[in-house]
Amino acid sequence: MGGSLVTLPAGARDKIRLAVTVNGEARDLLADPYKTLLEVLREDLGLTGTKHGCELGECGACAVLLDGELQLSCLVPAVECEGRQVTTVEGLKIGPELSPLQEAFADHGGSQCGYCTSGMLMAATWLLGRKPDPTRQEIQEALAGQLCRCTGYQQIYEAVESGARVLRGEKPLPPTLSTVVEGGGHG
Amino acid sequence: MMRLPRFRYHAPRLLSEAAALLADLGPEAMPLAGGTDLLPNMKRRQQTPAHVVGLRGVEALSARSGDPARGLTLGAMTRLASLEQDGQVLAAWPALARAAGLVASPPLRNMATLGGNLCLDTRCTYYDQSEPWRASIGYCMKREGEVCWVAPGSERCWAVSSSDTAPVLCALGAEVTLTSKAGDRRIPAQALFADDGMQYLTRRPGEILSAIHLPPPRPGEKATYLKLRRRGSIDFPVLGVAARVKLGAGGAVEEAHLVLGAVGSRPQAAEEASKFLVGKRLGDAEVVAEASRLASQVAKPMQNTDFGLAWRKQAAREWVARALRELAG
Amino acid sequence: MASEKEGGTTTVPARPGDEAQDRSFHSVGKPIRRVDARGKVTGETRFADDLSLPGMLHMKLKRSTVPHARILAVDATRALALPGVRAVLTGKEFPVPYGILPVSQDENALCTDKVRFVGDPVAAVVAVDELTAEEGARLVEVKYEPLTTIGSPEEALRNPEPQIHAYGKGNIHRSVAFDFGDVPGAIAGAAHVFEDSFFYQGNTHLPLEQHATLAYLDQNGLLTISSSTQVPHYLHRAASKVLGLPPARVRIIAPPQGGGFGGKTDPFNHEIVAGKAALLTGRPVKIALTREEVFFCHRGRHPVQMRMKTGVDAEGRILGHSVETLLDGGAYGSYGMASMHYTGALETVTYRMDRYRFRGCRTFTNKPPCGPKRGHGTPQPRFGLEVQIDKICEKLGIDPAEWRIRNAVPPDSVTANWMKVGTIGLVACLEAVVKASGWKERRGKLGRGRGLGIAASSYMCGAGHPIYFNDMPHSGVQLLLDRGGGVTAYCGSTEVGQGSDNVLALLIAEVLGVEPADVKLVTGDTSLTPIDLGSYSSRVTLMMGNAAIDAAERARDRLAIAAAQKLGIPPERVGFGGGRVFDVSDPGTGMTFAEAVVRAESAGGTVGVVGSYRPPPPPARYKGGGVGPSPAYSYSAAVVEVEADETTGIVRPVKIWVAHDIGRSLNPVAVRGQVVGSVYMGLGEALMEEQAFKRLPPKLSSALVHVGPSMLDYKSPLTLDMPEVECFLVEDPEPSGPFGAKEVGQGPLLPIPPALANAVHDALGVRVDEVPVTPEKVMAALRSPSRRCGPEGFPVVPWPEALDVPPPWEGGDGNARNEPPRPPKKKEGVRP
Known part of the structure; x- marks a missing residue:
């Protein structure tokens, strides 16, 4: 197993200096050179809103916008973020107010345990930036890299559709409800 | 959290600098494009380069020249996401746009590059595992071990070529340029690949895959790509079928190129089936059935991807038929 | 107990009326935002791995790379020499065993003498950062003496030696046998007899959040463990026991979790080891598991082989039903004893059956331990039963929906195995999905390659008994009302994503007439909150809910007395609503809620009250009858429509109609989310999810490894794999539930796998008697002369002597006729 334990090249333990704009604020920091953007956000900047479920690009929980593009922060070396713009879930709020998409996720049951929610919101934000009025199919395709184990996705689609309406200046949709059948329990 | 091993990062700005770095640093260095293949492999300690040569600052690798009439040259760092939405590619090489759009998931396609997808490490369920997992089977010959667990009597590694774009580029007759300190080398896409799970590329040490050249489509030419996988996204192919045909004025096939992905260590050209289709x-329906039978013979699935190998072999036949029916339609 | 025979069930006296059932509500039933939604959509909710403390160290576990071996030596010399490594712990530190069930105390936090599966932890390395800890773990050297690997239940039965554990019989963890009436006799007299073998593959929870733990000594020296656990109380017991600390010197905090589904319901080794590491180093210690390690924690769905034999009369009515199950338990006990009982316990609560026979056997194998996953032990026999019913109906020419409606257990019954059920919305559920799916018009008429399948099911609203025998409440809620009109609720319940916080706030708000958002919550903290047993067995809504209402009513009573005095009316006339306390006969006359609190506090001191809940004693008294009883049962039914391709065997679900008997929706948005989410998880199990293992050629290797412990290789459906789900809720308030509510988190999963298999039969005329229904199996069935793919038989299992428990209508009192003498149970706590 000796081969796997890396013989360190000179300087590999030195911290890297990184200037990166996160949620509109210029940040300047020193980080371990092996860290990904995910680790720097969570551990060096304290922005734990970005989650992780696999760290291998297989679940989508760590999605952020990097220079406006949806990317998985677990597979971006921090060193490659020098001079770039990062938007995380912490950057979605408008002052103390929730963004229309956040409102919609909260009202439509788009978030249960909340662990995929950050990534879902980033993916939905990215989608609506490109397609303000997406079809259900387009929403499904845009969110196809985001695993959710709680919702079965349906209320997430409904949240995206409702949030999209608000962003277009229309009224939000009411939450979709089940059809209620009354009085069945006594046979 | 899975973390990268320690490494030293290099950020060349020029292609020549990148090539020089790779040559000088030798086998301890690996080029990094979109990171969606190398970084998971590094986190699993399948690859532990002491030096990583980041290509994202090399502008030449994102260059683009030509057009559908003359052929298009794409820099190797062209993102898959831009390929799937590229007007020219969609118009002239829709099979490539489709293949690019079927890779992984939207965020991964925003990161992954065409060159990276071509150089994708071969995959195997005994290899794409964490270091402790591989330790628990005594490793395999692709990394640190002796045996190929897929075929323990075998002298070679049977890891699978799992690129979606590679079979398409092979079927399209595309070419690639490899750049090293010594200069450029332009070869057919098919010649980039070797039938060996470990030495799966003919890329030489110190070479960087720098550009992909798409030949202009000719009149009567059509191509497609079909992908088989368990889920609608994220999953690698367990089978890819790339097909290009040139139809004559009367509708008969003048030329055919069938290439199967994910059923061997390189994209497998189905030459017999391609020859059979001519004329x-x-x-x-009988032509399609016979061509599918012939094509599926080059599929050599092993028990090292998702799904059972017998089913994948059978599915290959059906998927080739579907591809041909699509081209007929 | 009255025991009047009526179609295989017994009627019990009518329930006492409940005046609360028909009231109008302020908050209950309204589609309002969950109280915890804001934190989740802003990323501000702090999950376990989001916590960090100054000076924190990081821990990695060195795990076994062999499936079964004696540990000869653990050498940490090289690891300790690595710069940055602060400590290495081994099994020597953890001689005291633990386990979730008192009868299966078979785990050590780090292995002491043996390893039992690939992934069993042997040592822990604590270092300044996680990468250094990982590098250190790689330097820990372990010498093993390999033992024969037990890879399957068959191997466990065949090889009593080497024993994986020193208890049980050979490698049988436990086996049980019950005869509820003479089933062979009933089958002998049946018009038709059906015998089938089924297999339900194991699968795992795959919560998106990987388990994480942060352990530290607080400023008073109190060992505090913040951990992703669904059961802080049980972790508290285990950690205190293993670490040798009085429970009062240990505090467990369960932050909100990124999904659990039963996967965080055991006390885990890493939680206890982190606690020990914090004690040893005096520094905060964090461990965050990788996805692969979560697969090693597992405790997921048991792979179960089943044989079902059913005798029916000419109309298809079940005269006798026999179920035999063989469970692949993995390397430790976990909840396995209960899981095994659950593969039989709920078989009787949906359809009338005169007599019932159950045999269950759980074996140890050298794999990650199985345990409770959403539906705990019931999806497997439910699959077998619902598919067998489809076969019965096919043979007898009966519409399978009609059969289910005709044979549904009536409300207020006691079943053959003495499960007492109250409200039953089964028929209404079936009727809803039959109508919406166009079942009658469309089934069998969609052409080759497209089909409809139906199934129904039931689940508990909380286990009738706690994990350890005691007479204390299952849930407690404490309320503190402040002079500003604020309400703070304290409860040991844990929010795992299912919405337990919201239920707690909602019910208290409803009773006190304030907004749910006005109720502040302190939950899942063993130092601050009364005990709630945790988020498992779908118990939270009913048990915590009833405790919350109990507490809130006590607070309301105090406020009512104080307000009544001011208003000059009897307390019964005081109403609560809209943040006000008022005279119900003159609602304009009253005061703010805050003023009522001030008056109550002035009159009687600080307004702090407690409420609690303990379920009623169940009628089942036989040994083993403690698994299955519940205060109430939910019911579900589903129709699944599929496209099934006969050239490839690929099955694509097109649409799913699901109806769930909820009693009453407390929050219809959250309820629908649980229903669709359950369907999602059931569909994943039905089509693709497998916790499967690979055995390397024995000549070359003894390895027994998980085929792919990753999010990529373990196939969980993504957006493009999920069909539209249309939901129906049957609302008929359940008297034992809070405002009539029943569970919803688990039940709707259960009908999905059998409904899907039945739909494949409708589409292609083949039976896949296994889960998951994969393309390979569909093709195998299409090629087989029997038009079936499934197990060919059932292994020979040495069953113990059966307990002879007559069903209620055959006399008896819920005891076995041949009950072995039982030593008096050691009860914890003192009965008053």
Whole structure:
């Protein structure tokens, strides 16, 4: 197993200096050179809103916008973020107010345990930036890299559709409800 | 959290600098494009380069020249996401746009590059595992071990070529340029690949895959790509079928190129099936059946991807038929 | 107990009326935002791995790379020499065993003498950062003496030696046998007899959040463990026991979790080891598991082989039903004893059956331990039963929906195995999905390659008994009302994503007439909150809910007395609503809620009250009858429509109609989310999810490894794999539930796998008697002369002597006729 334990090249333990704009604020920091953007956000900047479920690009929980593009922060070396713009879930709020998409996720049951929610919101934000009025199919395709184990996705689609309406200046949709059948329990 | 091993990062700005770095640093260095293949492999300690040569600052690798009439040259760092939405590619090489759009998931396609997808490490369920997992089977010959667990008597590694774009580029007759300190080398896409799970590329040490050249489509030419996988996204192919045909004025096939992905250590050209199709009509169900049978013979699935190998072999036949029916339609 | 025979069930006296059932509500039933939604959509909710403390160290576990071996030596010399490594712990530190069930105390936090599966932890390395800890773990050297690997239940039965554990019989963890009436006799007299073998593959929870733990000594020296656990109380017991600390010197905090589904319901080794590491180093210690390690924690769905034999009369009515199950338990006990009982316990609560026979056997194998996953032990026999019913109906020419409606257990019954059920919305559920799916018009008429399948099911609203025998409440809620009109609720319940916080706030708000958002919550903290047993067995809504209402009513009573005095009316006339306390006969006359609190506090001191809940004693008294009883049962039914391709065997679900008997929706948005989410998880199990293992050629290797412990290789459906789900809720308030509510988190999963298999039969005329229904199996069935793919038989299992428990209508009192003498149970706590 000796081969796997890396013989360190000179300087590999030195911290890297990184200037990166996160949620509109210029940040300047020193980080371990092996860290990904995910680790720097969570551990060096304290922005734990970005989650992780696999760290291998297989679940989508760590999605952020990097220079406006949806990317998985677990597979971006921090060193490659020098001079770039990062938007995380912490950057979605408008002052103390929730963004229309956040409102919609909260009202439509788009978030249960909340662990995929950050990534879902980033993916939905990215989608609506490109397609303000997406079809259900387009929403499904845009969110196809985001695993959710709680919702079965349906209320997430409904949240995206409702949030999209608000962003277009229309009224939000009411939450979709089940059809209620009354009085069945006594046979 | 899975973390990268320690490494030293290099950020060349020029292609020549990148090539020089790779040459000088030798086998301890690896080029990094989109990171969606190398970084998971590094986190699993399948690859532990002491030096990583980041290509994202090399502008030449994102260059683009030509057009559908003359052929298009794409820099190797072209993102898959831009390929799937590229007007020219969609118009002239829709099979490539489709293949690019079927890779992984939207965020991964925003990161992954065409060159990276071509150089994708071969995959195997005994290899794409964490370091402790591999330790628990005594490793395999692709990394640190002796045996190929897929075929323990075998002298070679059977890891699978799992690129979606590679079979398409092979079927399209595309070419690639490899750049090293010594200069450029332009070869057919098919020649980039070797039938060995470990030495799966003919890329030489110190070479960087720098550009992909798409030949202009000719009149009567059509191509497609079909992908088989368990889920609608994220999953690698367990089978890819790339097909290009040139139909004559009367509708008969003048030229055919069938290439199967994910059923061997390189994209497998189905030459016999391709020859058989010449002079035949794709609307003829018997022709499609025979071509599918012949094509599926080059599929050599092993028990090292998702799904059972017998089923994948059978599916290959059906998927080739579907591809041909699509081209007939 | 009255025991009047009526179609295989017994009627019990009518329930006492409940005046609360028909009231109008302020908050209950309204589609309002969950109280915890804001934190989740802003990323501000702090999950376990989001916590960090100054000076924190990081821990990695060195795990076994062999499936079964004696540990000869653990050498940490090289690891300790690595710069940055602060400590290495081994099994020597953890001689005291633990386990979730008192009868299966078979785990050590780090292995002491043996390893039992690939992934069993042997040592822990604590270092300044996680990468250094990982590098250190790689330097820990372990010498093993390999033992024969037990890879399957068959191997466990065949090889009593080497024993994986020193208890049980050979490698049988436990086996049980019950005869509820003479089933062979009933089958002998049946018009038709059906015998089938089924297999339900194991699968795992795959919560998106990987388990994480942060352990530290607080400023008073109190060992505090913040951990992703669904059961802080049980972790508290285990950690205190293993670490040798009085429970009062240990505090467990369960932050909100990124999904659990039963996967965080055991006390885990890493939680206890982190606690020990914090004690040893005096520094905060964090461990965050990788996805692969979560697969090693597992405790997921048991792979179960089943044989079902059913005798029916000419109309298809079940005269006798026999179920035999063989469970692949993995390397430790976990909840396995209960899981095994659950593969039989709920078989009787949906359809009338005169007599019932159950045999269950759980074996140890050298794999990650199985345990409770959403539906705990019931999806497997439910699959077998619902598919067998489809076969019965096919043979007898009966519409399978009609059969289910005709044979549904009536409300207020006691079943053959003495499960007492109250409200039953089964028929209404079936009727809803039959109508919406166009079942009658469309089934069998969609052409080759497209089909409809139906199934129904039931689940508990909380286990009738706690994990350890005691007479204390299952849930407690404490309320503190402040002079500003604020309400703070304290409860040991844990929010795992299912919405337990919201239920707690909602019910208290409803009773006190304030907004749910006005109720502040302190939950899942063993130092601050009364005990709630945790988020498992779908118990939270009913048990915590009833405790919350109990507490809130006590607070309301105090406020009502104080307000009544001011208003000059009797307390019964005081109403609560809209943040006000008022005279119900003159609602304009009253005061703010805050003023009522001030008056109550002035009159009687600080307004702090407690409420609690303990379920009623169940009628089942036989040994083993403690698994299955519940205060109430939910019911579900589903129709699944599929496209099934006969050239490839690929099955694509097109649409799913699901109806769930909820009693009453407390929050219809959250309820629908649980229903669709359950369907999602059931569909994943039905089509693709497998916790499967690979055995390397024995000549070359003894390895027994998980085929792919990753999010990529373990196939969980993504957006493009999920069909539209249309939901129906049957609302008929359940008297034992809070405002009539029943569970919803688990039940709707259960009908999905059998409904899907039945739909494949409708589409292609083949039976896949296994889960998951994969393309390979569909093709195998299409090629087989029997038009079936499934197990060919059932292994020979040495069953113990059966307990002879007559069903209620055959006399008896819920005891076995041949009950072995039982030593008096050691009860914890003192009965008053």
